[in-house]
Amino acid sequence: MKLVIFGLTVSSSWGNGHATLWRGLCGALARRGHQVVFFERDVPYYASARDLTELPLGGKLVLYPDWADVEGLAREHVRSADVTIVTSYCPDALPASSLSGAGLRVFYDLDTPVTLARLAKGESVDYAGPNGYRDYDLVLSYTGGPALIDLQTVLGAKRTAALYGSVDPDVHKPAPAQERYKATLSYMGTWSADRDEALQMRFIEPARRLPNHRFIIGGSKYDSDFPWLPNIYFVSHVAPPDHSAFYCSADLTLNVTRGPMAQMGYCPSGRLFEAAACGVPILSDNWPGLDAFYEPGKEVLIAESTEDAMDAITLSSAELARIGRAARERTMACHTAGVRALELEHLLENAASRSAATEAVCGA
Numbered sequence: 001m002k003l004v005i006f007g008l009t010v011s012s013s014w015g016n017g018h019a020t021l022w023r024g025l026c027g028a029l030a031r032r033g034h035q036v037v038f039f040e041r042d043v044p045y046y047a048s049a050r051d052l053t054e055l056p057l058g059g060k061l062v063l064y065p066d067w068a069d070v071e072g073l074a075r076e077h078v079r080s081a082d083v084t085i086v087t088s089y090c091p092d093a094l095p096a097s098s099l100s101g102a103g104l105r106v107f108y109d110l111d112t113p114v115t116l117a118r119l120a121k122g123e124s125v126d127y128a129g130p131n132g133y134r135d136y137d138l139v140l141s142y143t144g145g146p147a148l149i150d151l152q153t154v155l156g157a158k159r160t161a162a163l164y165g166s167v168d169p170d171v172h173k174p175a176p177a178q179e180r181y182k183a184t185l186s187y188m189g190t191w192s193a194d195r196d197e198a199l200q201m202r203f204i205e206p207a208r209r210l211p212n213h214r215f216i217i218g219g220s221k222y223d224s225d226f227p228w229l230p231n232i233y234f235v236s237h238v239a240p241p242d243h244s245a246f247y248c249s250a251d252l253t254l255n256v257t258r259g260p261m262a263q264m265g266y267c268p269s270g271r272l273f274e275a276a277a278c279g280v281p282i283l284s285d286n287w288p289g290l291d292a293f294y295e296p297g298k299e300v301l302i303a304e305s306t307e308d309a310m311d312a313i314t315l316s317s318a319e320l321a322r323i324g325r326a327a328r329e330r331t332m333a334c335h336t337a338g339v340r341a342l343e344l345e346h347l348l349e350n351a352a353s354r355s356a357a358t359e360a361v362c363g364a
Contacts (some may be wrong), residue, residue, distance in 0.1 A: 001082040001348070002035045002075050002103075006074075006096035008089040008110075011061065012050035013240050015190050015220045017270045018087070018110055020240055023052065024337030025344070030057035032341055037062065037077050039070065041091050051239045067092045073097050083348055085128070088115060088138075093127035097135065104352050108163065109151070112143040113260035113267060116150050133157040138351040140344075145266030145289050159354065161347050162266070164293075166186030166340040167273040168334060172244050174279045175221075181235075181249035185283070185313060187256070188238060188246060188271055191221040194259030198285050200227070203254055205306040207232050213313075218246055234303040247278040252301075252313060252320060254290060255284040257321045262287040271333045274325035278299075281320040283312045294333070299327045 144162030265288025
């Protein structure tokens with residue numbers, strides 16, 4: 001198949017989770033013989049932190065300054081595409097969705113809980129537009145569970161399906177520890193207000209109670225108001241090639257889910273899969289559906305409180321290693337980009353068959 005994607009970014013992993021997911025998925029699709037063309041608006045904040053300039057295995061990355069400059073090329077690619085995918089937070093989602101072609105029209109909401117929460121507050125969602133998701137043949141969601149029904153009732157989606165995050169095992173895998181990243185507990189993630197309370201409980205307070213232990217944060221958007229402690233170290237941006245070393249240099253790594261995603265459930269962070277693929281034991285907040293991805297106590301540790309976090313931190317190295325191995329085994333079997341690419345193929349084939357059947361009935 002030829003897939004044309006209009007997304008937020010694949011070229012920069014700075015301050016977003018879209019890029020890493022797309023890199024793994026595009027690579028897996030290419031290895032299965034598919035052609036991928038990815039359109040990304042070239043904005044300054046991603047350009048200044050760009051860590052990818054071309055898609056793997058012959059895929060095409062189109063960076064453009066403005067929609068008017070690329071509309072003709074986009075129209076040409078959509079006309080010859082088997083599938084056109086528009087994503088949440090794509091700055092040109094609406095004009096891209098209006099391009100006509102014979103292929104399947106798909107929307108991939110990588111931010112479903114945020115989308116639905118904004119609409120519930122009466123706020124606008126630029127990438128949805130006045131028609132919501134009614135004009136797409138299939139709406140994929142990074143979030144499963146009840147969210148799939150909400151996408152139909154709130155945004156008018158005809159068909160919905162979950163396509164969860166994944167990990168590229170060629171990028172995220174066990175790696176030697178590096179001195180600069182060594183810590184008792186690590187955390188990788190962009191700062192956000194709806195994660196702050198959970199981070200305070202599971203990371204800041206344990207660091208306060210263990211002043212002789214080293215803690216490390218990797219991410220962006222942290223400022224001087226953050227409650228820094230002498231034993232908390234900070235890396236402003238960890239590029240994807242360094243993720244494995246970052247995870248593997250800590251005894252334990254923390255996963256904290258954004259507020260709307262934790263409340264809705266069935267929305268595993270990409271960082272969760274990345275750390276698990278590295279064989280690192282994970283300490284996570286709890287949310288509905290987590291046990292569908294990893295078994296609590298066996299493949300992931302759950303912290304509902306600071307005391308839970310402290311209990312996890314003080315587990316023996318042998319027990320932590322056992323949990324890390326189990327998480328990696330589950331990830332390699334169920335959550336790789338290759339697994340998701342196969343799932344995507346089946347979803348697209350099923351949607352195309354249903355669309356063809358509907359057209360036949362309507363035309364009869």
